[in-house]
Amino acid sequence: xxxxxxxxxxxxxxxxxxxxxxxxxxxxxxxxxxxxxxxxxxxxxxxxxxxxxxxxxxxxxxxxxxxxxxxxxxxxxxxxxxxxxxxxxxxxxxxxxxxxxxxxxxxxxxxxxxxxxxxxxxxxxxxxxxxxxxxxxxxxxxxxxxxxxxxxxxxxxxxxxxxxxxxxxxxxxxxxxxxxxxxxxxxxxxxxxxxxxxxxxxxxxxxxxxxxxxxxxxxxxxxxxxxxxxxxxxxxxxxxxxxxxxxxxxxxxxxxxxxxxxxxxxxxxxxxxxxxxxxxxxxxxxxxxxxxxxxxxxxxxxxxxxxxxxxxxxxxxxxxxxxxxxxxxxxxxxxxxxxxxxxxxxxxxxxxxxxxxxxxxxxxxxxxxxxxxxxxxxxxxxxxxxxxxxxxxxxxxx
Amino acid sequence: xxxxxxxxxxxxxxxxxxxxxxxxxxxxxxxxxxxxxxxxxxxxxxxxxxxxxxxxxxxxxxxxxxxxxxxxxxxxxxxxxxxxxxxxxxxxxxxxxxxxxxxxxxxxxxxxxxxxxxxxxxxxxxxxxxxxxxxxxxxxxxxxxxxxxxxxxxxxxxxxxxxxxxxxxxxxxxxxxxxxxxxxxxxxxxxxxxxxxxxxxxxxxxxxxxxxxxxxxxxxxxxxxxxxxxxxxxxxxxxxxxxxxxxxxxxxxxxxxxxxxxxxxxxxxxxxxxxxxxxxxxxxxxxxxxxxxxxxxxxxxxxxxxxxxxxxxxxxxxxxxxxxxxxxxxxxxxxxxxxxxxxxxxxxxxxxxxxxxxxxxxxxxxxxxxxxxxxxxxxxxxxxxxxxxxxxxxxxxxxxxxxxxxxxxxxxxxxxxxxxxxxxxxxxxxxxxxxxxxxxxxxxxxxxxxx
Numbered sequence: 001x002x003x004x005x006x007x008x009x010x011x012x013x014x015x016x017x018x019x020x021x022x023x024x025x026x027x028x029x030x031x032x033x034x035x036x037x038x039x040x041x042x043x044x045x046x047x048x049x050x051x052x053x054x055x056x057x058x059x060x061x062x063x064x065x066x067x068x069x070x071x072x073x074x075x076x077x078x079x080x081x082x083x084x085x086x087x088x089x090x091x092x093x094x095x096x097x098x099x100x101x102x103x104x105x106x107x108x109x110x111x112x113x114x115x116x117x118x119x120x121x122x123x124x125x126x127x128x129x130x131x132x133x134x135x136x137x138x139x140x141x142x143x144x145x146x147x148x149x150x151x152x153x154x155x156x157x158x159x160x161x162x163x164x165x166x167x168x169x170x171x172x173x174x175x176x177x178x179x180x181x182x183x184x185x186x187x188x189x190x191x192x193x194x195x196x197x198x199x200x201x202x203x204x205x206x207x208x209x210x211x212x213x214x215x216x217x218x219x220x221x222x223x224x225x226x227x228x229x230x231x232x233x234x235x236x237x238x239x240x241x242x243x244x245x246x247x248x249x250x251x252x253x254x255x256x257x258x259x260x261x262x263x264x265x266x267x268x269x270x271x272x273x274x275x276x277x278x279x280x281x282x283x284x285x286x287x288x289x290x291x292x293x294x295x296x297x298x299x300x301x302x303x304x305x306x307x308x309x310x311x312x313x314x315x316x317x318x319x320x321x322x323x324x325x326x327x328x329x330x331x332x333x334x335x336x337x338x339x340x341x342x343x344x345x346x347x348x349x350x351x352x353x354x355x356x357x358x359x360x361x362x363x364x365x366x367x368x369x370x371x372x373x374x375x376x377x378x379x380x381x382x383x384x385x386x387x388x389x390x391x392x393x394x395x396x397x398x
Numbered sequence: 399x400x401x402x403x404x405x406x407x408x409x410x411x412x413x414x415x416x417x418x419x420x421x422x423x424x425x426x427x428x429x430x431x432x433x434x435x436x437x438x439x440x441x442x443x444x445x446x447x448x449x450x451x452x453x454x455x456x457x458x459x460x461x462x463x464x465x466x467x468x469x470x471x472x473x474x475x476x477x478x479x480x481x482x483x484x485x486x487x488x489x490x491x492x493x494x495x496x497x498x499x500x501x502x503x504x505x506x507x508x509x510x511x512x513x514x515x516x517x518x519x520x521x522x523x524x525x526x527x528x529x530x531x532x533x534x535x536x537x538x539x540x541x542x543x544x545x546x547x548x549x550x551x552x553x554x555x556x557x558x559x560x561x562x563x564x565x566x567x568x569x570x571x572x573x574x575x576x577x578x579x580x581x582x583x584x585x586x587x588x589x590x591x592x593x594x595x596x597x598x599x600x601x602x603x604x605x606x607x608x609x610x611x612x613x614x615x616x617x618x619x620x621x622x623x624x625x626x627x628x629x630x631x632x633x634x635x636x637x638x639x640x641x642x643x644x645x646x647x648x649x650x651x652x653x654x655x656x657x658x659x660x661x662x663x664x665x666x667x668x669x670x671x672x673x674x675x676x677x678x679x680x681x682x683x684x685x686x687x688x689x690x691x692x693x694x695x696x697x698x699x700x701x702x703x704x705x706x707x708x709x710x711x712x713x714x715x716x717x718x719x720x721x722x723x724x725x726x727x728x729x730x731x732x733x734x735x736x737x738x739x740x741x742x743x744x745x746x747x748x749x750x751x752x753x754x755x756x757x758x759x760x761x762x763x764x765x766x767x768x769x770x771x772x773x774x775x776x777x778x779x780x781x782x783x784x785x786x787x788x789x790x791x792x793x794x795x796x797x798x799x800x801x802x803x804x805x806x807x808x809x810x811x812x813x814x815x816x817x818x819x820x821x822x823x824x825x826x827x828x829x830x831x832x833x834x835x836x837x838x839x840x841x842x843x844x845x846x847x848x849x
Contacts, residue, residue, distance in 0.1 A: 024670070024671050027671065027674070028671045028672070028673040028674055031673060031674055031677065032673050032677075035677060042704045045703070045704055045705060045706050045707075046703045046704055048706075048707065049702070049703045049704075049705075049707065050703065052707065118445070119435070119438065119442070120435065120436060120438070120442045120445050120446060120449075121435035121436055122435075122436055122445075122446050122449045122450065122453075123445050123446070123449050126449050126452070126453070132830060133826060135829075135833075136780070136825065136826045136829035136830045136833065137784070137822045137825045137826050137829070138784035138785070138787040138798070138825055139784070140787045140788060140790070140791075140798060141787060141798055141801075141818065141821055141822055141825065142822075144798070144801075144802070144814075144818060145818050145822070148805075148814040148815075148818065149814060149815050149818065153814075332687075336687075336688070336689040336690075337689065339689040339691045339692065340689075340691065340788070340791075342691065342791060343790075343791050350689070350691055350692060350695070354692060354695050355695070358695075358699060364699040364700050364703060365700060365703065368692070368695065368696045368699065368700055371688075371692055372684070372688045372692060372696075375687055375688040375689060375692065376683075376684065376687045376688060378687075379683075379686070379687030379688075380683070380687065
């Protein structure tokens with residue numbers, strides 16, 4: 001009777017830990033309970049702490065006046081705008097430096113990565129040490145170096161540096177000044193022409209590819225594509241009477257007026273981020289190209305492909321499969337690392353919102369939450385794109 | 399051809415190879431190497447010349463800045479500038495160098511940091527001595543026991559009840575490790591064997607043989623506890639910690655805590671239990687998708703709100719917690735990568751033998767995965783070591799914070815380049831050495847897999 005009870009359906013307390021069916025549920029309930037208790041006690045503590053400080057957690061403060069100036073933004077921000085607009089300004093500034101850094105770092109990274117694979121020993125060694133030195137020092141230190149060592153110690157506006165000897169590219173300790181385009185009437189025709197050119201070029205390339213697949217006749221589309229994408233807009237621009245005037249910076253009084261400018265801190269962040277991340281990109285490019293086995297090159301040659309076609313049709317498509325995924329995570333890192341701009345006072349999201357606004361308004365929870373929400377949105381979007389790309393280019397085996 | 403082939407008795411042609419010709423001139427030796435690697439065609443030659451010119455230019459500029467203009471003896475920055483026109487002020491770096499390493503730690507107490515570093519080195523060194531046994535115990539204790547000893551040595555002050563108990567444990571453990579290593583090297587048998595042997599328990603069962611070990615440990619612990627009861631170190635507040643010392647403390651604690659928590663998170667992420675999996679994924683993705691600086695700000699601004707009233711975290715503790723959370727999320731992804739690299743057959747075989755989940759993981763999967771992960775873990779550590787510089791933004795004086803502090807010192811006001819260069823060199827040497835070592839490890843550990 002006792003044995004029957006033991007093996008029967010009625011589970012004792014021990015079954016919670018020893019029986020595979022209940023154990024998983026039991027553990028999950030325990031963990032969930034612990035986490036729930038942790039969050040509950042945090043919320044309780046927070047409520048108590050907020051009460052003693054006479055504060056409430058709400059998003060109403062977002063519509064109050066911020067009341068501080070922001071040193072640089074392309075938007076039309078004034079100190080009497082709301083905190084919500086400050087959030088938006090921060091996001092725009094962060095995205096601007098991130099996007100510029102991503103583009104330039106990727107280009108420079110490809111260049112250095114190819115130099116690293118050069119058959120010339122000296123060149124490949126220089127590229128290798130470039131990568132080693134940049135990767136093994138902290139980004140923050142490099143940003144400070146570019147700021148304190150280069151851009152903040154430039155001459156005063158009176159004795160500015162003119163890049164390449166040009167009057168309208170001015171570099172001084174107030175920033176980098178360059179002309180700003182002012183579109184006149186009919187300028188809208190040029191972007192329209194560019195759009196039409198892009199669509200037409202895409203359509204033309206697609207048609208010739210289909211033709212090659214069906215008939216086997218290959219025609220080069222390089223000139224036609226260039227003509228459509230570059231030639232057409234230039235032609236329209238000239239025909240419509242060059243409706244674009246440049247506002248040029250000029251020295252007036254103690255500073256330059258006209259045109260537009262970026263802060264020394266922005267220059268430093270951009271240069272530091274581009275250079276630092278290009279080292280990582282270079283390593284990815286090198287590893288990606290080296291991951292394509294030499295047999296592929298030999299096989300392509302033995303089929304009679306010339307070296308440039310081998311590179312374009314055989315090596316690069318396969319190398320891309322190894323380069324793109326880490327490259328996209330590098331881009332994600334660039335967006336995150338742009339927050340280091342705070343160290344030298346560039347007004348990015350963390351600086352204007354998480355530091356200045358938080359110190360002024362004291363709404364820590366809401367602000368930290370909103371900043372984290374932005375970075376999470378960007379990260380999850382990028383990694384979502386990465387997953388789609390990965391599933392598309394994965395080797396279709398068997 | 400004039401020479402007639404020689405034939406043997408049956409009239410068959412005997413094959414007689416010609417002596418091989420010497421290699422074409424200029425393809426071997428130094429000249430050949432130069433021709434092939436540096437002057438292989440017009441473009442290569444041009445590239446070599448441009449590269450050489452750039453190198454010479456950079457070297458000369460650096461030589462001029464660092465050596466020709468270098469000033470090593472000066473009381474303040476003004477003297478540096480006047481002595482040689484715009485001299486490079488190495489005197490300032492010299493003056494502040496101890497600050498770069500130890501922060502504002504009081505000078506008469508600096509020996510404590512050095513001693514703790516020496517103890518750590520002695521504690522870890524046996525891991526590289528082949529004859530030493532029980533390496534896993536030594537390695538684990540260096541990570542789990544040493545921090546308490548080091549923590550007391552750095553902080554000093556009156557010991558609370560916990561520290562009264564733990565500090566002697568760490569001391570006894572260290573002494574036992576040293577004796578053990580010496581015995582291993584000299585006699586080939588470890589400390590445990592000797593104690594069992596000398597107490598005459600060597601022919602008793604394993605279970606009984608444990609008693610003399612426990613007794614010895616307890617006696618030693620009590621002796622040390624009694625001996626150091628009146629011994630205290632001067633208290634040094636964490637606000638005086640700084641420099642490379644602080645950088646190492648933060649990143650060391652970060653990586654030491656990241657490994658176990660990363661393993662737990664990675665196992666949770668691959669678990670079949672939905673709630674545990676979702677919680678782990680949420681934690682990992684949250685902390686991986688936001689920048690470290692936002693986590694640090696969160697720690698300094700939100701922890702005071704989260705904690706019960708009366709409990710106050712100082713800035714260093716908040717920063718360390720933030721770094722630990724951050725490092726754990728990254729380590730979890732590294733561990734997951736290692737776990738995914740283990741073929742499914744290993745899991746299935748282990749389960750087929752009848753092992754449970756923890757035995758499958760602990761005995762079969764993790765040992766193989768950890769071996770694969772070692773280069774990535776070192777890479778993680780290098781990244782964390784560099785990222786620790788961010789604590790200077792929230793006002794801690796780590797190496798970079800000290801470098802920035804130099805330029806605020808009235809004596810050396812505005813001195814930027816030289817301290818920054820010094821810090822860059824320190825970081826480079828440390829990180830470069832670590833990355834080279836991890837590459838060496840990768841080759842050594844992968845030797846069994848290569849054909």
